Amino acid sequence: MTVLLATDATYRLLPFRFMRLDESDRGLLLTAETGEYLFLSEAQLDQLVNRRLPRHTPLYKDLLARHFIYEIDGHDPLPEMAAQYRSRKSFLFGGPALHLFVVTLRCNHTCQYCQVSRAPLGGSGHDLSAEHARHAVDRLFESPSPVLTVEFQGGEPLLAFDRVRQIVEAVQARNSEERRSIRFVISSTLHHLDEQVLDFAQEHDIHFSTSLDGPAFLHDANRPTPERDAHARTLDGIRRVRERLGHEAVSALTTLAARSLEYPEAIIDEYVEQQFDSISLRPLSPYGFAHSSRQRLDYPMARYVAFYKQALAYLITLNGQGIRLSEGYASLLLTHILTPFASGYVDLRSPAGAGIGALVYNYDGGVYPSDEARMLLEMGEAGLRLGSVEQPLETLLRSPVMGLLLSAGIAEGLPGCADCAFVPYCGADPIEHYARQSDPVGHRAFSAFCQKNMALLQHLFRLLRDGDDLTQRVLLSWLARRRLADLPVPGYRG
């Protein structure tokens, strides 16, 4: 046998970033351009960058295999790096996949933090016209994406159900030729669910997304109605959807007001009781009416982060007891960290998802790059409108607004992000920075978006590095969307 030893050429560094998590002997997180990562000690990093790393050690091979270094005259890792980069940014190939139709601004709630300004129940001039809806369906099919999500938003979209019906029927008629994979979702309080709506949803395989902010005392405080029965009516709606369309046909999102942060366990218990298998613990957005009542409702991101860590620990304990409940944002971040794939989540992309990944057709016929952008409109900022629903998609995506957003929408090139070890897993959110800092680039030091993602990613990386077997298995079960019992051991930690 011939012993093949590569010549002792020195190695070279490939682009990577690093971050100090703590002082432990694996306290440095190194991330490669591809999103692969390793934990190193300070001394190892020193050896690595000074090219004094001994060859033929496991660490040396790890660094080679994960494309942190390469050997001159040795294997050229560019094909693998290109393949990984292509997988990670694959969302760019499809064009806008998420299409939000704001069929009405009318709503029966008077939520203090309302994310999307609303109009009174009987108000007029706040519904999407049939003519605008027809144009919006044309825009939808101008997107090259083979997979499309049609989401109905409001206000309360069930208050304009005729428009919902018109759009679903038009989309399906058109799709008999287009043959795209299309998913319909109605974002609703479910208070106005009737048999006619359920029949239609059943016939057209429509899913529902509702808001459930926790137990009644939290939900009803967050979401006032004249009858003070928002929680009970939403639960009733959830029950009816499940009876008719199946358990999976309704999912729920949580909005966290300042007071909610005191009750992580009560909120999670409510989701367990209502038999959801996923919960999404989102901080309050600086949009809609929330901005004007910020004093009362807003909270420092640090408070949210503390809440989130407590909630995550509780969720891991519950999962260990056999209760299947995943946290949506953690699941997304884990996909970004542990796989070469994109999650498809539009708010955590680089280039930013606004416009490129999602479009919003507003009730007034305006087209916006994201839900948040049209909420700014309701706050008096018309600047982020791409154009009218009557213009072709090509024109809309060439609007100056898209130029502005994209010039601030590539995280790898933004100050503060360019050298952040988390940039492979994170995204750019020029609209949030525009809303909070009046500048789409924004300053990371004052960025709530950055503060949140930094804290959550650090927390997850620590759990992945230090967590016991149960923690690993629970997080991996969220990643894999499988029951914990199907993951008897966590396998290689990577």
Add this chain to the structure above:
Amino acid sequence: MLALNTRFASRNLTTPRLFKVLAPAELIARGPAACAGAADFDDILLWLGDSPAAQRAQMSTLAVGGFIDPRQDDLPDTGRVQLTRADDPEVVQPGDVIAVSPDTPAVRVLYRRGANSNLLFMTDRCNSLCLMCSQPPRDVDDRWHIEENLCLLDLVDPGEEHLGISGGEPTLYRAGLLAILDKARQVIPEKHLHILSNGRALADPGWGAELARVNHPGCTWGIPLYADNAADHDHVVQASGAFSETLRGLYALARAEQSVEIRVVLSRLTVPRLPQLAHFIFRNLPFVRHVAFMGLESTGLARKHHEALWIDPLDYQAPLGEACHFLDIRGMASSLYNLPLCVLEPSLAPFYRRSISDWKNRFIDTCQGCAATTACGGFFKSHSPRWESRGIRPLKAAELARYTGVSP
């Protein structure tokens, strides 16, 4: 363990050729339509093995290519090909396709009806020299396999089944392999092809486009990858630069939308970084459909490299488990082949396949009284004591239940 060749006495054979062996009933019912592709009566060797003497005379007047009766000393001479007096009369059976030549009494079975391991053998040549190669390559010009395999495709049975394409390294005969894939698509599109290749030649630009053009509907490439780094992989295959070429080949297959399986032979050289290899595959080759981890076959070059290669399977259950579970959790299928069940960590049972081809699989004395012989892959024919795990033992029914999850 039925051999794939034996010797016959032959008569009237003037040229090397292939025959489809058919029993009288099938010949009458289907004629040449018993073959998947273009065949006529001249391609058929009529099986006289079970016919009463009275019928033989009558049948010997049929206008077929010839007659075969492995147990008969002689047949009346009709001027057509005759095969008689087989060394092993069981080797050739009706439905099989055989290769015969006037130069030799050897008869090779190229296709055995109903077998799980039929193979289009492409060449003895190879551009690697893997330390554990079970069929060491020979540097010969054996292009004649191409023509033989093209003929074979016409004569196999129609219908769904798996057909292997192997060598040596089948991609070394580029035009020949593409011609075979193209013909397979036309003649036997329902048969799934499994091509064993090191993928190195596929790095050459052009292969991808040609594979895309051939567009075979059901073909999987089984490509070995032995490490997550070039030095370790190139050492196992004893070829400098092989790792780089194989990776480029894998990407060429992905671009041509081919189905790809990665094959890893478990040895002292591959086991230490098995979890890291699984990680490498998932991160860099996410299009891979299946990862096969395979026990060593103690034959060929492996015997020369026993010391470098041998590791008791009991001693690699931990890294093997890390790799399999890592892939499983990430949605990538993996399988364990060529290992006796009794050495396996029970949590790996879901990945275990009773895999060693029918004709290779056997049991040893220690296995007597084992409850698992119907669930176990057993040993290769070449098995010998120095390749035997210290974990080999008869399993009791209760122990078997830990693997199968079924109570005894």
